[in-house]
Amino acid sequence: MHRTDTEAALRGASLRVTGPRLAVLDTVGDHPHSDAGTVARLVRARLGAVSTQAVYDVLRALTEAGLVRRIEPEGSPARYERRVGDNHHHVVCRSCGAIEDVDCATGSAPCIGASDDHGFAIDEVEVVYWGTCPRCREA
Amino acid sequence: MHRTDTEAALRGASLRVTGPRLAVLDTVGDHPHSDAGTVARLVRARLGAVSTQAVYDVLRALTEAGLVRRIEPEGSPARYERRVGDNHHHVVCRSCGAIEDVDCATGSAPCIGASDDHGFAIDEVEVVYWGTCPRCREA
DNA sequence: TCTTTTACTTGAATCACTCCAGAAAAGTGG
């Protein structure tokens, strides 16, 4: 049933259903904010050998289809999460790099208006909260 | 007089005053949102030969000293700007990568409260507005 | 000026990611 959900998601995005895609999508769902290398390791744990390129290709395909969201916090490789369509944001720990989701403070996207948009047509606002996570604060 | 300002800034941060540092700091001030490679080219135009590593080292030292701010928009190399201490944000063009400054919509830092901070001690909020710049919209 | 400390140079390495060409598998029309 979990597998069937995932399969439906792929078909709904008119993407072919393959082992690697199912595994990547499930993995990203189960381990949000993983980078490509971590996803690759987890996928291999499920399926056996899967090439690194396949993982990158799949992540890109899923990202372009809107099934997965790619976030790229400074100083760390790109990370992926299964997106819910809401526009939530992230808290990032400065020392350990941990990431947690944060609901948008002011409701719907784009959640803040720019004071001067320089003539840009703004379609998305991305917010990153930088700080220290509880665990790192103890050290 | 320009040079003296820059020198004072370095001394104020208790950094040694060297040719590469003066040139990098001036360059970042004159060409905001430049990446390391661009800074290197511009610095070489002023000083002659300067190693790439020197530029990276200087940019890091300046960043750590708080004289320069490093921003890292997704999909592009890190960019640097001379920071004013205000917490302003950025609009980024999706197609050409152009970056412009945007003053914070709601005043002083951190300009928005997270709805659930997961116990993190938040010290900075970074906002990126994604859109299309006027020039790219015509194409 | 002399010494100590810090910065710069050269060269190589790493890391995340991409490109390429060919083999394999998924969807499609008969």
Place this chain on the structure above:
DNA sequence: CCACTTTTCTGGAGTGATTCAAGTAAAAGA
């Protein structure tokens, strides 16, 4: 169910940004 087209996966090489390491040079302090 089968041939066919399209898309995906594999393996290997390549790229661009950034960093590491060892030695030389230059700035700050005595």
